[in-house]
Structure formats: C-alpha cells, structure tokens
Amino acid sequence: MANRKRTVASAISLALITVTTLVLTVFGCAEYYRQYANSYNRLKTQLLVSTEQLSLSLALPIWNFQYEQAEKLIESQMLDRDVAAVQVTDLLTGRVLATRVRDDAWLPRPAQDVDDDPELLRQRGGVFYNSRHIAILDVWMSPRFVRQALREHLLYMIVQILVLNLAIVGLLWIVLNRAIVRPLKRVELHAAGVVDDAAQPSPLPPQPELLELDSLQSSINRMVSYLQNRIGEARLAGDRITSIMDAMPSLMIGIDGNARITHWNHAARERTGLDDPQVLGKPLVEALPGFVPYMEPLLGALERLEPATLPGVSCTLGGETRHCDVMAFPVLHQGGRWAVVRVDDVTDRLRMDQLIIQTEKMMSLGGLAAGMAHEINNPLAGILQNVQNVQRRIQPDLPGNQAAAREAGVELERVGDYLERRGIPEFLRDIRYSGERAARIVQNMLSFTRSTCSQGKCPVRLDELADRVLTIAATDYNLKKKYDFRHISIVRDYAPDLPPVTCSPMEIEQVLLNLLRNAAQALAQRPEGEAGADTPEPTIRIRLFRDGDCAVMEVSDNGPGMEKEVGRRVFEPFFTTKSPGEGTGLGLSVSYFIITRNHQGSISLDTAPGRGAVFTVRLPLAPGPEAPGQCGIPDTPVSTD
Numbered sequence: 001m002a003n004r005k006r007t008v009a010s011a012i013s014l015a016l017i018t019v020t021t022l023v024l025t026v027f028g029c030a031e032y033y034r035q036y037a038n039s040y041n042r043l044k045t046q047l048l049v050s051t052e053q054l055s056l057s058l059a060l061p062i063w064n065f066q067y068e069q070a071e072k073l074i075e076s077q078m079l080d081r082d083v084a085a086v087q088v089t090d091l092l093t094g095r096v097l098a099t100r101v102r103d104d105a106w107l108p109r110p111a112q113d114v115d116d117d118p119e120l121l122r123q124r125g126g127v128f129y130n131s132r133h134i135a136i137l138d139v140w141m142s143p144r145f146v147r148q149a150l151r152e153h154l155l156y157m158i159v160q161i162l163v164l165n166l167a168i169v170g171l172l173w174i175v176l177n178r179a180i181v182r183p184l185k186r187v188e189l190h191a192a193g194v195v196d197d198a199a200q201p202s203p204l205p206p207q208p209e210l211l212e213l214d215s216l217q218s219s220i221n222r223m224v225s226y227l228q229n230r231i232g233e234a235r236l237a238g239d240r241i242t243s244i245m246d247a248m249p250s251l252m253i254g255i256d257g258n259a260r261i262t263h264w265n266h267a268a269r270e271r272t273g274l275d276d277p278q279v280l281g282k283p284l285v286e287a288l289p290g291f292v293p294y295m296e297p298l299l300g301a302l303e304r305l306e307p308a309t310l311p312g313v314s315c316t317l318g319g320e321t322r323h324c325d326v327m328a329f330p331v332l333h334q335g336g337r338w339a340v341v342r343v344d345d346v347t348d349r350l351r352m353d354q355l356i357i358q359t360e361k362m363m364s365l366g367g368l369a370a371g372m373a374h375e376i377n378n379p380l381a382g383i384l385q386n387v388q389n390v391q392r393r394i395q396p397d398l399p400g401n402q403a404a405a406r407e408a409g410v411e412l413e414r415v416g417d418y419l420e421r422r423g424i425p426e427f428l429r430d431i432r433y434s435g436e437r438a439a440r441i442v443q444n445m446l447s448f449t450r451s452t453c454s455q456g457k458c459p460v461r462l463d464e465l466a467d468r469v470l471t472i473a474a475t476d477y478n479l480k481k482k483y484d485f486r487h488i489s490i491v492r493d494y495a496p497d498l499p500p501v502t503c504s505p506m507e508i509e510q511v512l513l514n515l516l517r518n519a520a521q522a523l524a525q526r527p528e529g530e531a532g533a534d535t536p537e538p539t540i541r542i543r544l545f546r547d548g549d550c551a552v553m554e555v556s557d558n559g560p561g562m563e564k565e566v567g568r569r570v571f572e573p574f575f576t577t578k579s580p581g582e583g584t585g586l587g588l589s590v591s592y593f594i595i596t597r598n599h600q601g602s603i604s605l606d607t608a609p610g611r612g613a614v615f616t617v618r619l620p621l622a623p624g625p626e627a628p629g630q631c632g633i634p635d636t637p638v639s640t641d
C-alpha cells in the first residue's frame with residue numbers, strides 16, 4: 001500500500017494556507033461588514049438629501065397645479081439608480097399627485113399607489129410653499145446596488161486571498177524543499193543504508209545550511225555509525241553462533257516460548273532434509289512430527305526453566321525411525337523464554353552397547369562354562385568309564401569273566417540270559433549314550449564361547465558352526481516360555497561346496513542362535529487346536545549355500561509368519577511383540593548390526609501372515625576394504641508380500 005503520510009512541505013504549506021485563509025477570511029468579513037455599514041449610512045444620508053432637494057423643487061409646480069412639471073422633476077430624480085420609488089400626495093385630499101415606481105426591469109413607470117416594501121428605505125418629507133404645508137413627498141431607496149457593489153468587493157477579496165495563498169505556497173514549497181526536505185531526504189538515505197547493508201554505509205550527505213538541520217544531521221550521522229558498528233558486531237556474533245551450531249554433529253534447534261523454531265542448524269537440515277525457510281517460524285512438531293509425545297516434557301522444562309533430558313526415545317529422522325537422546329536447555333532472555341533443543345541420534349551407540357553387553361555375557365558364560373565343564377567332565381569321565389567297565393565285565397567271551405563266574409559257581413551264559421531278559425545291557429547302553437552326549441554338549445559350549453579367534457576373524461566352516469549352534473539351541477528349551485527344540489524337526493540343508501567364511505565365529509553363532517530362538521518361539525505360538533493330522537510338523541530349516549562371492553545362510557520356519565507392520569520393524573532396536581520379560585526386542589537389531597557393520601553383509605526377511613518367515617544372511621566369503629558391501633544391504637531388507 002502506498003505511503004499516505006503527508007510530506008513536510010505539504011504539511012507546512014497546508015498549515016500556512018489554513019492559517020492565512022482563516023486570518024484573511026476574518027479580516028475580509030470584518031471589512032465587508034464595515035463597508036456594508038458605511039454604504040448603508042451613505043444611502044440613508046443620500047435619501048435624506050434627495051428628499052429635501054426634491055421637496056423644495058416640487059413646491060412651486062404643485063402650488064401652481066403644474067403636475068406635469070412635477071412629474072418631470074420626479075422623473076429626473078429617478079435617474080439616480082438607487083431611488084426605487086417617489087410619490088407626492090396632496091395633504092388636504094390625500095390624492096396622489098405624482099408617482100414613479102420601478103418595475104421588474106428597474107425602469108421607472110407611473111403607478112396608482114406605491115407598495116411599501118419593507119426591504120426599501122423610506123424617507124417622508126413635507127412640500128412647503130411660503131411656509132404652507134401643501135403636500136407630502138415619499139422617497140424610497142433600494143440597498144440593492146450597495147449590496148451588489150459589496151458582493152463584487154467580496155469576490156475581489158476572495159480572489160486576492162487565493163492568489164496571495166498560491167503565491168505563498170509556491171514560494172514556501174521552493175524554500176522548504178531546498179532548505180529542509182532535500183537535506184532531510186539525504187540524511188534519510190544515509191540512515192536507510194544502515195538497514196539495507198551495514199557493510200557498505202552510504203556516503204555522508206553535505207552539511208545543511210540551517211542550524212537545527214545541521215545539528216540533527218550530525219546526531220543522525222553519529223547514530224548511524226554507532227548502529228553500523230553494533231549491527232556489524234551483532235552480525236558477527238550471530239554468524240559465530242550459527243557456525244558453532246552448524247559445527248555440532250547434533251541436531252540443534254532453537255525454539256521460542258510457543259515452541260516455534262527460531263534456529264535450525266546444519267545437522268538438522270541434513271538429517272531432516274528440511275531447509276530454513278521450510279521450518280523457521282513454524283511449530284517444532286510440524287518439522288518433526290515424531291516429537292508430539294515429547295512436547296509436554298519439553299514445554300514443562302521451558303516453563304520451569306530447568307533442563308530436561310529424554311534418553312533413548314524413538315524419533316523419526318528423514319523418514320527413518322531412530323533412537324535419540326533429546327535434551328532441552330531453557331534460556332530466559334530479556335523477559336522472554338526460549339530453549340535450545342539438542343537431538344542426538346544414539347541408535348548406533350545403543351546397538352554397540354547391546355553388542356558389548358551380549359558379548360560380555362557370552363564371555364562370562366564362557367568362563368562359567370569352562371569351570372562347569374571341568375567340574376562336569378570329571379564325574380562324567382567316572383560314569384562313562386565305569387559303564388564301560390560294567391559292559392566289559394558282563395561279556396560272556398572274556399576269559400577273566402569266565403574265571404570269575406566259575407569261582408562264584410554260576411554259569412556266565414545264564415547270567416547273561418538273565419541280564420538280557422531284564423534289559424540291563426540296554427540300560428547300560430543308554431547310560432553310556434547319555435553320558436557321551438553330555439560330554440559333547442560341554443565340549444560344544446566350550447568351543448562356542450572360547451573360539452580360537454573370538455576377538456577377530458578367521459576362516460570358519462559354516463556347517464560346523466551351524467551344528468554347534470544347533471546343539472546349544474537344542475538344550476535351550478524353556479518350559480515357561482513354552483518353546484522346546486525337542487518338538488521341532490530340524491532340517492539341515494548344507495551345500496557341500498561351501499568354502500570356509502572369514503568371520504567372527506562367536507558373533508555369527510550369536511546371530512544364528514537369535515534366529516533359531518525366534519523361530520522356535522514363533523513355532524510355539526501355534527494354537528494348540530491347530531496341531532492335527534493335516535498340520536505340517538513344526539520345522540526349522542537351515543540352508544547353507546554359496547552365491548557368487550557370498551555365503552548364504554537361510555533360516556526358515558513354518559510358523560505363523562508376520563504382519564506387514566511387524567515385518568517392517570523387526571530390525572528396529574527394542575521392537576518386540578513379546579510380553580515384557582519374554583523379549584527385549586534386541587535380538588534382531590544386534591544381529592543386523594553384526595552382519596551389516598561388522599561383516600559388510602546383509603540380513604533380510606521374507607514373510608507373510610501364515611506363511612512362516614525366512615531370514616537370509618549373506619556374508620562375503622572374504623570381506624575386506626577392497627570389496628565393501630559385495631553382499632551388502634539389499635534394496636528391500638524386508639519383504640512382507
């Protein structure tokens with residue numbers, strides 16, 4: 001919208017016009033009334049004189065009854081344009097002797113009688129002859145021409161006032177423009193330069209001639225240079241703050257008391273893909289919709305002016321669900337509240353922490369297992385040895401046994417017959433088989449936790465590794481959690497040509513164990529009534545095969561599978577569908593981390609409700625920096641169709 005404010009010149013000119021017009025009008029009016037009064041009085045005097053003179057002139061003609069002569073005298077009186085009517089009346093008879101009245105065209109004409117118009121001035125005089133009163137003379141005069149003259153005078157005055165005003169305004173306009181407006185404009189331009197660009201101040205205008213303007217300009221010049229310095233400093237400070245905030249790897253977001261964004265650093269731009277114009281001045285939850293649940297504690301912190309920390313909360317950054325530490329640091333500045341919100345993506349750190357915890361658990365399990373193995377191995381050895389001895393000492397063909405039987409007076413064949421009938425050798429074989437199985441489990445536990453290269457990577461045969469993990473998993477049944485490997489059929493489908501894979505065996509064992517446990521837990525979820533003749537037996541299948549330079553380990557089950565929404569989130573840390581205490585939701589996220597980060601491999605899922613789940617782990621046969629990600633993350637890590 002155009003600036004409708006008046007300029008200095010127009011304001012002063014208008015004020016001056018108003019004042020001069022008022023003054024001249026007042027004086028004009030006073031002058032008008034003075035003139036009017038004078039003219040009116042002059043008219044009255046003139047009426048008096050004319051009446052006197054006419055009555056003297058009429059005396060003789062009327063005495064001699066020369067009325068025509070009287071008419072002529074009256075006619076000559078009517079030459080005076082101010083005279084409106086004249087009438088002579090006989091004193092004795094009251095008869096009108098002579099009369100003249102002006103008609104509408106202001107021409108004199110005889111009339112029977114004269115209308116006594118109150119507008120007109122009237123003068124009555126007597127006509128005397130030798131001191132005898134013989135007639136009455138009436139003269140009427142009109143102020144019409146006096147008024148007309150005054151009106152003309154008034155018009156002349158108005159024109160005079162207007163011309164005078166115009167002359168004053170024009171002169172004033174020129175003077176004001178030169179003396180005030182132009183110098184003010186130059187000072188204004190100089191001052192406006194500060195706002196437009198403080199780095200390049202506009203040149204100082206020349207000194208004005210007027211003293212007051214000169215001192216005003218000096219003050220403004222001082223103010224301008226002061227402001228330029230302050231603006232420069234403020235910009236520098238602002239730039240420094242922006243650089244500091246931009247240098248931070250965390251998302252640093254400034255918000256005002258209404259949670260509207262005032263600052264948005266480089267990390268925030270990068271992680272969210274939103275630029276300053278898209279977010280500045282907008283509510284925080286508009287830029288980060290995932291923050292809705294955290295607004296209450298953040299605004300509470302702003303209200304109380306106390307810092308707040310929300311550790312490890314779930315947040316969406318650039319369309320990806322991550323885990324974040326959110327901190328708010330409120331500030332009270334010049335009576336207004338605002339806060340710096342710091343958001344740190346801690347997803348990787350959490351995964352690493354969990355990995356360390358898991359690894360430490362495994363290491364401590366290793367120590368425990370080593371001690372247990374030592375303790376269990378000794379009695380196991382005694383049991384196995386003694387069972388072996390008992391089996392040997394009931395064999396009928398050994399000479400030592402035959403000699404002992406003879407001495408005891410029994411027949412060895414009949415003792416053997418008795419033992420067979422009671423199933424003793426069968427029991428002994430069972431004791432020996434179970435003992436040997438226990439010894440194998442202890443041995444596997446030891447090798448599981450004390451791999452020769454558990455701290456680094458070494459070539460590992462995945463089939464052996466899978467067998468070892470299966471042995472461990474088979475012991476990992478839990479009645480409370482209602483899953484049991486003993487009721488699940490395990491299908492091993494190992495390709496014979498699979499070469500050893502360079503990996504950390506302990507970590508891959510951990511991944512496979514997580515997958516097997518999840519599969520067993522999922523199979524245990526099948527409703528009781530479902531088990532029938534047509535229901536396929538709960539099965540876990542492990543496939544190992546080579547695909548180019550990658551080794552592929554596939555763990556599939558014929559359990560309930562997953563809904564699309566669940567399948568999409570299984571690799572998220574802390575995502576679980578199990579009740580608290582049953583699952584932490586870390587198994588697959590730690591596995592994902594181990595495979596993708598530690599082995600440059602990939603892990604993907606193919607599932608659908610009722611169709612079981614297939615987890616596919618791809619590992620480079622020989623990972624190295626020269627071939628990063630050759631078995632890397634597929635485009636769609638989760639397929640749920």
Ligand SMILES: Nc1ncnc2c1ncn2[C@@H]1O[C@H](COP(=O)(O)OP(=O)(O)OP(=O)(O)O)[C@@H](O)[C@H]1O
Pocket residue numbers: 514518519522557559560561562566570575576577578582583584585586587588589612613
């Ligand atoms: N084979 C599977 N069949 C069906 N659902 C599965 C299968 N494997 C994983 N899931 C789903 O994925 C979720 C996440 O698995 P994850 O192993 O990460 O955690 P969890 O098993 O719940 O807990 P934890 O492993 O810490 O005990 C599970 O809660 C389950 O809902």
Ligand SMILES: [Mg+2]
Pocket residue numbers: 514517518583586587588
């Ligand atoms: Mg799990």
